């Protein structure tokens with residue numbers, strides 16, 4: 006990690022804390038309402054903090070490259086999930102404390118007509134939040150399609166945050182002061198602006214910079230490469246290992262793009278980019294039939310998974326379709342005439358399904374590249390590595406000292422977990438390994 010990246014991390018973390026804590030502290034300045042008992046005040050503070058955290062979630066998923074670059078999108082999404090759980094806990098504990106301490110705010114009203122609007126919005130907000138968490142945690146178990154889940158997730162988030170704000174304003178205890186009310190309304194407008202940026206401004210940019218499918222190429226392993234050329238613009242620069250969100254069918258305003266790494270060189274002179282996609286579900290099943298000439302949209306590039314210090318040996322560890330970012334790195338280094346030592350440990354099911362097998366062989370002539378195939382179902386007579394990529398495979402193929410190489414890992418989660426554990430056992434420092442998880446959403 007560079008010094009600039011570290012500074013950016015510290016800066017964004019400080020801004021994040023400021024956005025969460027400043028509105029809470031501002032409530033304690035100026036004219037104060039009469040003080041109440043400790044538990045009431047404490048529960049209210051939890052409610053305000055939970056709401057501020059929930060509102061900022063729109064910022065975490067807005068994919069601001071300047072913010073996400075030092076960490077990588079997967080880390081940001083991981084943080085988004087963890088913070089959601091914390092924010093939801095705070096919001097749930099807020100009424101629970103009032104209930105447990107017998108606050109008169111929780112006393113049942115004499116009739117439905119007397120239920121204050123603030124309470125109605127609180128119930129709406131809490132209900133939306135709990136549903137949102139259940140759907141996020143158990144999406145696959147509940148067999149909810151990604152697309153349906155994504156649309157519902159946004160609507161529930163809006164209902165939760167909107168309901169929470171109306172609850173606060175409706176109750177009005179701290180927000181009776183117009184300046185404080187203006188502060189919270191300003192924050193709400195900021196959150197809405199973040200959402201508008203993602204759903205309106207970004208798609209408008211994408212609309213102005215479309216791509217055309219120039220070629221659809223079948224690859225080994227039920228996999229297809231889409232070659233895309235910029236239409237009416239020069240394209241963009243990316244770092245090998247990065248990815249973009251692809252909108253293939255329909256306009257960029259469509260809610261769900263799909264993330265794919267670039268598999269092509271970052272040095273293409275005409276702005277051409279390639280994505281290599283394995284048939285793994287309903288969207289990816291249609292890739293082989295994409296018509297040449299189709300207009301598509303790309304959002305990005307994103308990601309911190311990219312090659313670094315040229316002096317060190319680079320060990321690329323790929324499982325299955327996790328080969329795509331590695332291929333971009335290898336092709337780019339070949340085009341740059343970069344002779345750093347490279348070892349590719351590449352796990353596949355069988356020999357016939359090894360995507361890019363022939364090209365990898367020919368690229369050896371242009372690079373200091375060693376390719377080690379590890380097959381889980383090797384053909385008869387196979388003398389190479391078989392089974393899984395383990396610490397033993399590292400020891401057999403990587404020259405010591407192992408802790409000094411740079412490791413790049415991309416593949417199925419189980420494989421990545423096992424490799425990260427093996428690198429830990431081999432005392433490889435955390436800063437030396439880099440990973441991209443395809444399951445981060």
Ligand SMILES: Cc1cc2nc3c(=O)[nH]c(=O)nc-3n(C[C@H](O)[C@H](O)[C@H](O)COP(=O)(O)OP(=O)(O)OC[C@H]3O[C@@H](n4cnc5c(N)ncnc54)[C@H](O)[C@@H]3O)c2cc1C
Nearest residue numbers: 151262263264265266281282283286287288289329443446
């Ligand atoms: C950073 C990144 C880079 C990737 N690069 C590649 C690549 O180079 N080649 C490749 O073949 N695959 C890549 N993937 C995986 C690819 O995005 C998914 O396989 C694909 O979106 C699945 O879509 P589906 O509808 O065919 O499958 P489904 O069976 O519908 O979905 C399978 C799983 O994929 C995820 N998924 C589905 N739709 C989306 C979406 N719109 N956005 C995010 N996640 C979704 C969900 O976790 C879902 O449970 C990458 C993923 C990530 C996160």
